[in-house]
Amino acid sequence: xxxDDLLLILKAMSDKNRVRIxxxxxxxxxxxxxxxxxxxxxxxxTASRHLxxxxxxxxxxxxxxxxxxxxxxNTENILLDxxxxxxxxxxxxxxxxxxxxxxxxQIMGVPCEDLCRKQRGGASCAKHKQxx
Amino acid sequence: xxxDDLLLILKAMSDKNRVRIxxxxxxxxxxxxxxxxxxxxxxxxTASRHLxxxxxxxxxxxxxxxxxxxxxxNTENILLDxxxxxxxxxxxxxxxxxxxxxxxxQIMGVPCEDLCRKQRGGASCAKHKQxx
DNA sequence: ACAACAATTAGTCATTTAGCTAAATATAAA
DNA sequence: TTTATATTTAGCTAAATGACTAATTGTTGT
Numbered sequence: 001x002x003x004d005d006l007l008l009i010l011k012a013m014s015d016k017n018r019v020r021i022x023x024x025x026x027x028x029x030x031x032x033x034x035x036x037x038x039x040x041x042x043x044x045x046t047a048s049r050h051l052x053x054x055x056x057x058x059x060x061x062x063x064x065x066x067x068x069x070x071x072x073x074n075t076e077n078i079l080l081d082x083x084x085x086x087x088x089x090x091x092x093x094x095x096x097x098x099x100x101x102x103x104x105x106q107i108m109g110v111p112c113e114d115l116c117r118k119q120r121g122g123a124s125c126a127k128h129k130q131x132x
Numbered sequence: 133x134x135x136d137d138l139l140l141i142l143k144a145m146s147d148k149n150r151v152r153i154x155x156x157x158x159x160x161x162x163x164x165x166x167x168x169x170x171x172x173x174x175x176x177x178t179a180s181r182h183l184x185x186x187x188x189x190x191x192x193x194x195x196x197x198x199x200x201x202x203x204x205x206n207t208e209n210i211l212l213d214x215x216x217x218x219x220x221x222x223x224x225x226x227x228x229x230x231x232x233x234x235x236x237x238q239i240m241g242v243p244c245e246d247l248c249r250k251q252r253g254g255a256s257c258a259k260h261k262q263x264x
Numbered sequence: 265a266c267a268a269c270a271a272t273t274a275g276t277c278a279t280t281t282a283g284c285t286a287a288a289t290a291t292a293a294a
Numbered sequence: 295t296t297t298a299t300a301t302t303t304a305g306c307t308a309a310a311t312g313a314c315t316a317a318t319t320g321t322t323g324t
Contacts, residue, residue: 002307096134281310286305
């Protein structure tokens with residue numbers, strides 16, 4: 001492999017939010033952009049940038065369904081397989097990783113429509129902002 | 133593992149110069165700071181910073197011998213083992229990696245004293261600088 | 265003790281990166 | 295076809311990173 005391509009993969013995995021996305025998709029097969037946005041507590045734009053960087057590196061695949069876009073790990077790429085396994089193994093016992101999975105369970109209980117409404121409602125990640 | 137520790141490892145491997153150091157030590161067991169400085173064509177200070185970041189992440193070990201310091205991969209850490217294997221495998225066939233190994237052969241033919249003299253002689257990485 | 269010297273650390277600066285808001289795109293529903 | 299809306303892209307700012315030079319540290323040899 002060209003060294004720059006390897007670096008693309010490694011860089012795509014050396015950020016906390018992106019590792020959290022990886023962890024989430026390790027145990028949920030497929031998640032909507034708005035669900036991951038909700039998990040990370042960042043703006044949709046920020047989540048989108050992280051996600052597209054991971055897609056560019058070949059770590060994720062995405063699927064469009066209506067106006068929702070679902071992401072999942074790219075398990076087709078055999079080269080990545082043992083890397084994924086290793087990262088997963090290292091995340092075992094991580095507080096952050098465990099907490100995220102619990103949070104995700106709650107997020108999964110809310111329909112995407114509601115998540116999106118909440119996110120555009122201004123409350124997204126600035127906690128103290130008030131309704132007008 | 134704590135997620136931040138995992139990130140320390142991943143970040144330590146997501147830079148071209150540091151991957152090149154990894155590659156060099158993958159096939160040379162132990163190398164002096166000045167040899168790696170020579171390979172990367174950066175200043176000694178820059179090489180030193182990369183090396184210490186890798187040591188901090190647990191990827192490298194170092195050994196002091198007189199005023200020379202030798203670095204090698206930390207093969208004692210079993211957790212890193214399969215990660216190292218994976219990176220090594222991905223580097224297979226990389227032009228940069230191959231070129232570096234050839235360059236290293238030449239570097240190994242020069243005693244450290246000479247490398248260091250050359251490096252402090254000002255020529256280090258600014259190619260056009262002239263002797264006074 | 266002192267001079268020479270390999271490596272590291274401190275201090276700067278330029279580049280990259282991650283976050284935000286706002287504008288643009290693309291799909292769904294009215 | 296118009297309106298609403300989920301995601302992406304553009305433009306900006308602040309923080310992180312990597313490179314350099316200069317100063318410091320710790321070891322060798324005189």
